[in-house]
Amino acid sequence: MTLTVRDSLDQPTFEHDYLASLNAEQRAAVEHGGGKVAGPLLVIAGAGSGKTNTLAHRVAHLIVNGADPRRILLMTFSRRAASEMTKRVERIAARVMGDKAATLTKGLTWAGTFHAIGARLLRDYALKIGLDPAFTIHDREDSADLMNLVRHELGLSKTESRFPAKGTCLAIYSRVVNAQSDLKTVLAKSFPWCIGWTAELKELFAAYVDAKQAQNVLDYDDLLLWWAQMCAEPAIAEHLSGRFDHILVDEYQDTNRLQESILLALKPDGTGLTVVGDDAQSIYSFRAAEVRNILDFPIRFPEPARVVTLERNYRSTDAILNAANAVIAEAAERFTKNLWTERRSAEKPLLVTVRDEAEQASYVAEHVLEAREEGFALKQQAVLFRASHHSGPLEVELTRRNIPFVKFGGLKFLDSAHVKDVLAVLRFAENPKDRVAGFRVMQLLPGIGPSAAASAMEAMERALDPVLGLQFFRAPARAEADWPGFVELFSSLRSRSGWPSDLEHVRLWYEPHLERIHEDATTRRADLLQLEQIAAGYPSRERFLTDLTLDPPEATSDKAGPPHRDEDYLILSTIHSAKGQEWTKVFVLNAVDGCIPSDLAVGEREEIEEERRLLYVAMTRAKDSLHLITPQRFFVHGQAARGDQHVYASRTRFITDAMLELFSQIFWPPPMADHGGQPPHPTVRVDLKARMRSMWR
Ligand SMILES: Nc1ncnc2c1ncn2[C@@H]1O[C@H](COP(=O)(O)OP(=O)(O)OP(=O)(O)O)[C@@H](O)[C@H]1O
Numbered sequence: 001m002t003l004t005v006r007d008s009l010d011q012p013t014f015e016h017d018y019l020a021s022l023n024a025e026q027r028a029a030v031e032h033g034g035g036k037v038a039g040p041l042l043v044i045a046g047a048g049s050g051k052t053n054t055l056a057h058r059v060a061h062l063i064v065n066g067a068d069p070r071r072i073l074l075m076t077f078s079r080r081a082a083s084e085m086t087k088r089v090e091r092i093a094a095r096v097m098g099d100k101a102a103t104l105t106k107g108l109t110w111a112g113t114f115h116a117i118g119a120r121l122l123r124d125y126a127l128k129i130g131l132d133p134a135f136t137i138h139d140r141e142d143s144a145d146l147m148n149l150v151r152h153e154l155g156l157s158k159t160e161s162r163f164p165a166k167g168t169c170l171a172i173y174s175r176v177v178n179a180q181s182d183l184k185t186v187l188a189k190s191f192p193w194c195i196g197w198t199a200e201l202k203e204l205f206a207a208y209v210d211a212k213q214a215q216n217v218l219d220y221d222d223l224l225l226w227w228a229q230m231c232a233e234p235a236i237a238e239h240l241s242g243r244f245d246h247i248l249v250d251e252y253q254d255t256n257r258l259q260e261s262i263l264l265a266l267k268p269d270g271t272g273l274t275v276v277g278d279d280a281q282s283i284y285s286f287r288a289a290e291v292r293n294i295l296d297f298p299i300r301f302p303e304p305a306r307v308v309t310l311e312r313n314y315r316s317t318d319a320i321l322n323a324a325n326a327v328i329a330e331a332a333e334r335f336t337k338n339l340w341t342e343r344r345s346a347e348k349p350l351l352v353t354v355r356d357e358a359e360q361a362s363y364v365a366e367h368v369l370e371a372r373e374e375g376f377a378l379k380q381q382a383v384l385f386r387a388s389h390h391s392g393p394l395e396v397e398l399t400r401r402n403i404p405f406v407k408f409g410g411l412k413f414l415d416s417a418h419v420k421d422v423l424a425v426l427r428f429a430e431n432p433k434d435r436v437a438g439f440r441v442m443q444l445l446p447g448i449g450p451s452a453a454a455s456a457m458e459a460m461e462r463a464l465d466p467v468l469g470l471q472f473f474r475a476p477a478r479a480e481a482d483w484p485g486f487v488e489l490f491s492s493l494r495s496r497s498g499w500p501s502d503l504e505h506v507r508l509w510y511e512p513h514l515e516r517i518h519e520d521a522t523t524r525r526a527d528l529l530q531l532e533q534i535a536a537g538y539p540s541r542e543r544f545l546t547d548l549t550l551d552p553p554e555a556t557s558d559k560a561g562p563p564h565r566d567e568d569y570l571i572l573s574t575i576h577s578a579k580g581q582e583w584t585k586v587f588v589l590n591a592v593d594g595c596i597p598s599d600l601a602v603g604e605r606e607e608i609e610e611e612r613r614l615l616y617v618a619m620t621r622a623k624d625s626l627h628l629i630t631p632q633r634f635f636v637h638g639q640a641a642r643g644d645q646h647v648y649a650s651r652t653r654f655i656t657d658a659m660l661e662l663f664s665q666i667f668w669p670p671p672m673a674d675h676g677g678q679p680p681h682p683t684v685r686v687d688l689k690a691r692m693r694s695m696w697r
Pocket residue numbers: 021022023026045046047048049050051052053054278281313314315579580581620
């Protein structure tokens with residue numbers, strides 16, 4: 001591609017002011033440095049203040065002013081955010097540059113998540129850092145499986161008192177890496193019940209690292225860790241840094257220590273660095289996100305960063321903002337900002353008391369339908385909750401009433417066993433050393449258990465070519481019927497590059513197994529066909545596997561039947577997955593202590609602070625109407641000592657008595673409500689039991 005626009009743009013003459021739609025602060029952020037490489041910039045962007053809009057304008061502004069798009073690194077929280085941003089940049093630039101904008105923005109190839117960019121750079125520099133560029137990437141579940149394998153090999157699964165489970169081991173490992181902390185500190189702070197195992201954990205992690213290296217796999221954390229380590233080498237850091245004139249990072253409040261260290265290594269004095277975020281929306285500390293990154297950004301450099309604060313909110317009414325501002329005003333530490341808006345409304349957010357979760361579900365269903373009658377599509381309405389399982393009773397109610405919905409943030413499409421099976425086959429073909437993938441695939445065959453799979457893997461390692469290793473491996477008698485088909489599949493996937501038809505090839509091989517293993521094979525087959533469609537959008541097997549592992553598509557839980565794309569459906573989402581989105585009407589379930597804040601997070605002050613921010617994020621998603629629902633009692637299942645029982649809940653502590661005037665409080669159903677044409681219950685009480693007894697006396 002040739003980029004010739006620069007010459008004609010040395011003295012840009014704009015036909016119209018393409019930044020005119022921005023407010024003064026947005027414009028200041030966009031124009032910082034006058035379109036040239038400049039000192040560090042921090043944009044503190046309140047909820048709904050046009051952060052995405054501002055960042056997109058900034059990138060467009062740089063390009064319009066001659067920046068080479070191939071030398072711009074743009075890091076976002078998800079792949080979708082990156083592609084939306086790129087499209088937006090193109091639209092903005094097109095206003096000034098016409099068709100040239102499309103050519104230029106195509107050059108914006110370094111846009112993606114930290115992890116995806118890390119994976120690309122590591123493949124690029126692999127040979128310089130002793131890495132085989134054909135590495136495959138383990139998602140969390142694969143990593144936990146490998147951790148388990150190693151734990152087993154070290155005999156730690158057979159200890160007398162119980163050694164931490166694989167998931168806990170991985171969580172500890174991951175936190176040490178991402179928080180750039182040491183094992184002792186992490187154990188003391190976050191996993192105190194594991195302190196007695198410090199020495200064994202250390203041994204386990206060392207063996208886990210060895211196993212990953214032997215198998216040529218990287219886990220999520222490695223993508224950042226290797227990148228950071230690579231940057232610690234001055235010659236490589238300098239080379240890498242020299243590739244990018246501008247580095248822009250979105251959602252900076254959710255980056256962790258490791259990500260910060262990468263940025264600082266790339267741009268030690270902050271030149272060309274722009275980060276955008278909102279400390280009040282930092283909600284990912286469970287992934288070791290560090291709110292201090294954004295709080296301390298201005299003082300990280302020899303010359304302090306410029307700070308621009310966006311306070312004007314374009315999303316919500318003033319009544320909603322007043323309530324949200326009040327909630328976040330109680331936060332212990334923050335960049336002070338008070339969101340304001342010109343959108344006036346007398347409709348205060350509702351604080352709705354219901355008796356229990358069943359009534360909560362009825363409340364939502366009735367109001368959603370009512371709103372639809374008034375002309376609000378289901379898609380303009382969302383129901384948000386702290387934990388994925390909180391929506392259970394509501395999902396049942398929606399299904400009963402035939403209200404279609406799509407749920408975000410629960411089980412991911414890619415987490416389902418059949419999708420993982422198929423992906424494991426592809427991964428194994430891509431990297432035959434990947435034991436987790438190999439084990440999974442081979443054990444799909446009847447007659448192959450862990451020990452036969454291990455022997456087959458060893459045979460592959462010993463052989464000159466893994467395909468030969470498999471061909472000469474004597475499979476157990478029970479597997480004889482299926483083994484040749486598997487070997488044939490593996491060797492054809494290794495030898496030919498038939499992307500994306502590889503996936504169909506794998507599915508055809510997998511289908512008989514699918515039918516044998518799962519009762520609902522038909523629905524699962526539909527998922528695999530969908531996976532084939534997704535695959536068609538990727539240029540190669542490697543890109544497909546990498547991108548899908550790093551940023552899997554959100555799943556839909558569709559008990560009411562999968563809605564088609566153009567159909568209308570209600571959004572159900574965890575608060576975490578609702579980040580960055582907005583709806584006309586928002587219902588927040590379970591605004592009670594124990595749910596927000598979660599009862600898992602009531603220990604440390606920092607955890608409570610994060611729960612407060614979660615409520616803030618939920619509230620600031622609403623444009624016109626916000627309902628916070630507080631069920632008074634919950635049914636709790638099978639708690640060890642007490643069995644099933646009701647527990648009573650109280651309003652979330654984040655809405656204090658002093659804030660109540662900012663809400664309209666209602667009880668639902670209203671005491672005298674007409675229940676769907678039924679008369680209210682009579683107030684008399686009769687003792688029928690006594691009457692029954694008296695019949696026989
Ligand atoms: N200058 C502007 N004039 C009018 N509307 C604007 C302007 N800037 C942004 N908006 C609108 O404000 C809304 C919020 O913008 P955006 O989604 O970019 O916010 P955000 O800061 O990313 O929000 P959050 O951080 O809460 O997710 C959008 O509907 C957008 O179109």
